[in-house]
Amino acid sequence: MNRLSLILILSLFTSQSIAQHKINLYFRGEAVLFSYKVDNESRTTFTKYPVIQSFSFAIDGLIFSDFILELRTGYKIAKDSYEGFELGGFLIYKFAPFFINSGINFHFNRNQDGNSGGDGETVSLLGWGFGYKFSKNFGFEISYFLPLHNEYGIYDGKIYKVNNIFNFGFVLRIK
Secondary structure (H helix, E strand, C coil): CCHHHHHHHHHHHHHHHHHCCEEEEEEEEEEEEEEEEECCEEEEEECCCCEEEEEEEEEECCCCCCEEEEEEEEEEEEECCEEEEEEEEEEEEEECCEEEEEEEEEEEECCCCCCCCCCECEEEEEEEEEEEECCCCEEEEEEEEEECCCEEEEECCEEEEEEEEEEEEEEEECC
16 A cells, blocks of 8 residues: 555544544633742732633544543733733543543733833643533533743742632533
């Protein structure tokens, strides 16, 4: 069998395999408990209201029927100095009506133009979560994120670092 035939057969198998899976779109709204340090002094803040801060799409059953591969993108505001776009990949295991997830998230902290010396950094975070689906289209999730690289900026000469992040929020399936 020549290479062209092998590539053609593999591409047909792959496209048939992916076509059999469901792609779902989600909105996430989260309240954030954000623990951080400013020049080694620990602080904690909690967002006062949930924010629609991420949009994601997921491919159900790509690996096994009980697993979902999810790509998340969004914009997180935990406090004034920790704000920016996010991109992450998560593997979700579902055992109705519950689910657990694990993945990696990248936070691209925006430069704070109003702060003298402001410098935005990219923060890599490992995440784990647990959730409950109330219906086919609505669920609740609690997630914990631990930074791999925790410095996210220098503002007014002070170094800001992430300790950890807890998210409490809802998941709404729109497709």
